[in-house]
Amino acid sequence: MALTMALGLLAVLAQRPGEGTDTTFAVRAGTRLELRNMNGDIVVRTWDRNSLRIQAEHSSRERLDIGYAGVVLKISATSRRGAPRDVDYILTVPAAMDLDLGSNHGDISIDGSTGRINIETIQGDVTVRGGRSVVTLHSVSGDMHVGAVRGRLEASSTNGEVIVDDVEGEVYAETTNGDVMLRGIRSDNVTAATVNGDLVYRGTIGDNGHYRLSTHNGDVTVTVSAGTNATVTVSTFSGDFESDFPVTLSGARQGKRFSFTIGTGKATLELESFQGSIRLVRP
Amino acid sequence: MSARTAEAGILNNSPGTIPQDAADVALAQSGDAQAFERLYRAQVNKIHSLARRMAGPAEADELTQDVFVRAWQKLHTFRGEAAFGTWLHRLGVNVILAYRGSQGARRRYLDEDADAANIGMARPAPVELTMDFETAIGRLPPGARQIFVLHDVEGYKHGEIAGMLGITAGTSKAQLHRARMSLRRHLER
Amino acid sequence: MTDQWTPRLSEYLDDELSAAERLQIEAHLGGCPACRETLAELRAVVARAESLEDGVPARDLWRGVAERIGAARPAVEPAAGGGWRRLRLTLSVPQLAAAALALMVMSAGSVWLTRPPRPIMQEASAPPVSGSAITVSPVAMGDGAYESAVRDLELVLAQGRGRLDTATVRVLEQNLRIIDEAITESRRAVAADPASPYLNAHLAQTMKRKLELLRQAARLTAART
Numbered sequence: 001m002a003l004t005m006a007l008g009l010l011a012v013l014a015q016r017p018g019e020g021t022d023t024t025f026a027v028r029a030g031t032r033l034e035l036r037n038m039n040g041d042i043v044v045r046t047w048d049r050n051s052l053r054i055q056a057e058h059s060s061r062e063r064l065d066i067g068y069a070g071v072v073l074k075i076s077a078t079s080r081r082g083a084p085r086d087v088d089y090i091l092t093v094p095a096a097m098d099l100d101l102g103s104n105h106g107d108i109s110i111d112g113s114t115g116r117i118n119i120e121t122i123q124g125d126v127t128v129r130g131g132r133s134v135v136t137l138h139s140v141s142g143d144m145h146v147g148a149v150r151g152r153l154e155a156s157s158t159n160g161e162v163i164v165d166d167v168e169g170e171v172y173a174e175t176t177n178g179d180v181m182l183r184g185i186r187s188d189n190v191t192a193a194t195v196n197g198d199l200v201y202r203g204t205i206g207d208n209g210h211y212r213l214s215t216h217n218g219d220v221t222v223t224v225s226a227g228t229n230a231t232v233t234v235s236t237f238s239g240d241f242e243s244d245f246p247v248t249l250s251g252a253r254q255g256k257r258f259s260f261t262i263g264t265g266k267a268t269l270e271l272e273s274f275q276g277s278i279r280l281v282r283p
Numbered sequence: 284m285s286a287r288t289a290e291a292g293i294l295n296n297s298p299g300t301i302p303q304d305a306a307d308v309a310l311a312q313s314g315d316a317q318a319f320e321r322l323y324r325a326q327v328n329k330i331h332s333l334a335r336r337m338a339g340p341a342e343a344d345e346l347t348q349d350v351f352v353r354a355w356q357k358l359h360t361f362r363g364e365a366a367f368g369t370w371l372h373r374l375g376v377n378v379i380l381a382y383r384g385s386q387g388a389r390r391r392y393l394d395e396d397a398d399a400a401n402i403g404m405a406r407p408a409p410v411e412l413t414m415d416f417e418t419a420i421g422r423l424p425p426g427a428r429q430i431f432v433l434h435d436v437e438g439y440k441h442g443e444i445a446g447m448l449g450i451t452a453g454t455s456k457a458q459l460h461r462a463r464m465s466l467r468r469h470l471e472r
Numbered sequence: 473m474t475d476q477w478t479p480r481l482s483e484y485l486d487d488e489l490s491a492a493e494r495l496q497i498e499a500h501l502g503g504c505p506a507c508r509e510t511l512a513e514l515r516a517v518v519a520r521a522e523s524l525e526d527g528v529p530a531r532d533l534w535r536g537v538a539e540r541i542g543a544a545r546p547a548v549e550p551a552a553g554g555g556w557r558r559l560r561l562t563l564s565v566p567q568l569a570a571a572a573l574a575l576m577v578m579s580a581g582s583v584w585l586t587r588p589p590r591p592i593m594q595e596a597s598a599p600p601v602s603g604s605a606i607t608v609s610p611v612a613m614g615d616g617a618y619e620s621a622v623r624d625l626e627l628v629l630a631q632g633r634g635r636l637d638t639a640t641v642r643v644l645e646q647n648l649r650i651i652d653e654a655i656t657e658s659r660r661a662v663a664a665d666p667a668s669p670y671l672n673a674h675l676a677q678t679m680k681r682k683l684e685l686l687r688q689a690a691r692l693t694a695a696r697t
Contacts, residue, residue: 105637122640122692140688141643158685159643176647176681195681196650216654216678235670237661238352238540240381257670274657274674275356316543323534328526335527344533351537416520435521441488460482467513470520 021064024053027073033093035075037103040088046095046112046130053092062087072100095130107142116151125160143178161197179218194218198276202283205230207266214272221279222271229263232280235272243280308367312358319358323351326368330375336420336432337379346382350375376433376447419469423462430455431462477504481511485518539664542657618679625686632693644689651682 027050035042040058054075056064062077062084077084088106093099098115101108106124110117113130117137125142128135133151137144140158147165154172155162161178164171170189173180180192185203190211192199198218205211205228213220224230224245234241235257247260271278304325310318330350335343354371361370420428420436429448433439434455441452441459448455477500483489484497501508633641658675665671 123643140640140692158647158688176685177650195654195678214674214677216657216674235674237657237671237674238356240349240353240378242381256665256668272670272674274654274661316538316541319541319543320534320538323537327533328528331529331533332524332526344529344531347529348533348536348540351533352540355537355541417524431521435518436524456483456488457479460479463482463514463517464478464510466517467510470513470516 020058021054021056023066024051026051027094027097028071029094029096030071032072032098032100033075033091034072034100035089035091035102037077037087037089037101037106038084039105040086040103041106041124042089042101042103042108043091044099044101044108044110044113045090045092046097046114047092048095050094052094052097055090055092056087058087059085061085126155126157144175162192199273205267205269207264209267210270211267212270212272214270215276216274217276218273219276219279220271220273221281222269223283224262224280225283227263228267229265230267230269231259231261231265232269232271233257233259234278235270236274236276236278238275239273239277241278244282245280247280304367305363308358308361308363311355312361319351319355322367322371326371327351329368329372333372333375333432333437334379336417336436337376337429338382339421342382346379349382350378353378372437376437376439380429380447416466416469419466423465427458427462427465430458431466434459435463475507477507478510481507481514485511485514539660542660618683621683622686625683625690628690629686629693632690635693640692644685644692647685648682651678651685654678655682 029050033052052073054064054066056077058064058077061079061081063080064087065074065076065078067074075089077087079085093113095112095114097113098117099110099113100118101110102120103124104122106121107127108119108121108124109127110119110131111129113128114132116133117128117131117135119126119128119137119139121139121142123141124139126137126139126144126146128137128144128146129148131146131149131151131153135146135149135151135153135155137146137153137155138157139160141160142157143160144155144157144162144164146153146155146163146167149164149167150169152170152172153164153167155164156172156174157178158176159178160175162173162175162180164173164180164182164185166184167182168186171182171185171187172191173182174191174193175197176194177196178194179197179199180194181198181200182190182192183200183202185201187203188206188209190201190203190209190213192201192212193214195216196218197215199213199215199220201211201213201221202223205222205224207229211222211230213222219239232247237256247262249258249260304322307318307321311322327347331343331347334346334350338346350371354374357374361367420431423431426448430444433444433447434441439447441455444450444455445452477497480489480493480497484494489497501511629644636644655675655678658671658678662668662671662675
């Protein structure tokens with residue numbers, strides 16, 4: 001199934017043959033940026049102008065294709081002979097611009113965005129500071145470091161850690177081989193999961209919130225501050241449970257799963273570790 | 284253990300004092316469950332007795348299994364500085380204590396001033412023995428029982444016990460004395 | 473009788489008094505037969521404690537340990553597909569054929585494989601999926617369907633892995649191994665305790681992960697076509 005996109009070339013390229021690209025041009029508010037790269041890093045910075053600067057390092061064989069499809073500005077590289085080799089990008093974009101970035105091999109970083117963000121990479125680290133409304137990050141092999149998100153965050157890697165700081169909104173963070181650490185979270189809906197790794201949650205546990213942390217081989221550590229109201233369900237096969245403060249079991253300990261109440265028990269906190277430790281700690 | 288720690292273990296021991304289970308430990312650390320079973324067979328009676336005396340016969344079986352499962356999970360942390368049995372025993376104590384700790388509020392230990400039950404303070408009347416010594420240990424209040432088992436039966440020092448239970452050495456000594464005074468009348472003759 | 477000496481008899485016995493204190497208490501003991509008798513009794517208690525024998529558990533506990541560390545052989549191998557009948561919770565996973573794949577031709581020859589359109593791509597007002605994205609939901613996949621989906625995907629991966637670079641292949645295989653090991657451990661746990669809701673859900677979730685990873689891997693190989 002193939003879709004052929006009609007690329008209308010509107011921007012004028014200033015490109016010196018053999019030395020890469022450095023071009024700046026005006027963009028309308030509401031434009032969404034879409035960049036697909038094979039190999040090479042992508043760095044995105046922001047400014048408060050209504051223009052976009054593209055600095056790209058590549059050999060003389062590559063040239064950039066830049067064009068609009070509706071409200072989407074698409075950037076990619078083609079090669080005069082064979083597949084494009086490494087292209088490294090530094091983009092400076094309007095802070096509010098929505099960003100959709102993809103690469104096969106290469107790190108992607110964004111700093112200062114107040115737009116929506118979507119990143120997909122196969123091999124590469126993803127570092128994001130900023131993002132509004134919806135931030136979705138996917139890597140197969142790479143670490144994710146995300147911060148200062150205001151909106152829903154979905155971060156998933158397969159082989160890599162997911163470290164999240166300072167998010168206000170729903171959080172879904174997952175990996176297979178790596179830790180997931182969530183700190184400074186203000187949210188009513190958090191899901192964190194890994195197979196081979198630890199989970200750490202330091203954030204609000206709001207009265208209407210649902211929080212689910214699940215790992216197979218690893219520890220789960222949740223910070224519970226005074227005044228928290230949560231019904232906590234702990235599930236483990238051969239792991240153990242520790243708490244910094246006294247807990248009263250509601251109902252019998254049912255072997256692999258037991259529940260207890262903190263305060264008025266309004267939030268739900270589901271903590272699972274197949275064979276690691278589950279811990280509640282004080283701040 | 285890694286080659287290096289195995290080597291260190293051998294170098295630190297004069298010939299003839301290399302622990303018999305060193306090979307099984309090394310094998311178990313590399314994932315050999317049959318080697319771990321051999322270690323289990325060698326240690327289970329001691330661990331089970333510890334669990335029974337600390338936590339009671341009803342929970343001893345499950346706790347014993349908990350201890351060995353935990354030991355399997357933490358085997359990679361054993362570096363051969365102490366005998367495997369010592370390491371396992373210490374781990375067992377932690378597992379047993381943690382099990383009780385998670386079921387309720389942190390255990391409160393009677394301090395010198397707050398002795399509510401005059402355990403053993405009165406001169407014991409001569410009585411016909413109705414229970415044997417081990418049963419009598421089981422009848423001690425939980426805190427005093429744990430301290431008595433750890434100190435007099437298992438040989439830990441007050442400093443170690445204080446650290447394990449989160450109490451002061453002074454409380455440990457006071458509880459030990461009470462336990463001993465209470466157990467006087469249950470010595471079989 | 474309560475006096476100042478009795479509480480310290482245990483410490484004396486354990487040699488935990490200072491030299492001065494020891495002298496004091498020995499002086500007292502010289503003149504106090506009651507304390508001497510108490511001391512003798514305490515000594516007897518300690519001696520008895522030190523001589524306690526280890527008991528033997530009433531039943532063999534190894535099997536329970538073996539199962540929990542994943543070392544036990546299952547008593548019965550589940551028949552192909554039959555084992556999953558015991559799962560209370562089944563998977564909700566679309567078939568590979570039905571998965572929405574979008575190929576975008578960028579320019580001559582190079583192809584980008586993308587996932588189905590994300591919320592960011594559409595201006596639609598569909599509310600974001602709630603945070604419980606990995607809970608297991610009721611049936612869309614039958615007993616044998618999971619296994620054949622896995623087989624199909626493994627086939628695609630086997631045929632297409634030559635198109636992926638070795639680092640990516642290594643990462644995928646390593647993570648498949650991690651998930652497979654978790655599935656094996658979970659299966660054994662469920663076999664020992666089939667009624668546990670947690671264990672069943674955990675196994676189902678881990679199996680779903682494997683499917684997701686295989687699907688992702690297959691997509692990657694297809695992108696290289």
